[in-house]
Amino acid sequence: AQSVSQHNHHVILSEAASLELGCNYSYGGTVNLFWYVQYPGQHLQLLLKYFSGDPLVKGIKGFEAEFIKSKFSFNLRKPSVQWSDTAEYFCAVNPVNNYQLIWGAGTKLIIKP
C-alpha cells in the first residue's frame, strides 16, 4: 500500500537553528508532492509543492524542499527558524491522475525563543 513516512513526530529547536524535516514515500510512479502547515489555531495551509522541473522548490516564509527521486524523499528545510514557525507540518503525496492525497502523520515543531 502507498504510504508516507515522516521520521520525527516532535522536534524542538532554538530560534536561529537550522531545520530539516524528513519525508519519504512508497510509490513507484509519478507523484506530486506537498508540504502543508497548521499553525496553532489556524487552518491547514499549503507551504510548498512540487510537480515537475527543478527538484528544489521554494515556498512561503523561507521554507524550501528538495525532491530526490532515487530516495523517494521530499525533505523540508529552513536555514534559520523563528519562534513563529512553531506549527505542525505535514508531507503529502498525490499519485498523478489520482484523487487520493496520501498524508504523513505530521511533525510537531516547537521553536524555543
Next chain:
Amino acid sequence: NAGVTQTPKFQVLKTGQSMTLQCAQDMNHNSMYWYRQDPGMGLRLIYYSASEGTTDKGEVPNGYNVSRLNKREFSLRLESAAPSQTSVYFCASSGGTPAQAQYFGPGTRLTVL
C-alpha cells in the same frame, strides 16, 4: 471571503445516533473532500467529489455517506455512529485535482461515546 466553513466545531454523540457534518466553500472550487484525522496518523480521505454531481469513495468510506448538494456544499453523514468514528473531521476544496492546492476548513471534533 470565508474560504471553507464547517459546522459544527464540536459534537458529542452516543453510539447509534446519526448526524450530518456540513461544509461549504465560497471559492467556486470544483472539487471537495472529507478527511478524518486520528492521533498519530495522517489525514485519511473518506470521500471526495471531483465536481458537482459526482462523489467517490476514498480510503476509509465505511460508515459514512456524502452528498454534494451543489457546487458550494458537501455534507458528510454518519448514519449510526460508532466509537471508532471518534476523530477530527476536515473538509477541503480545490480548483480541480489534488495536484492543485487544497483549502481546508477549521475541522469538527467528534466524540462518540
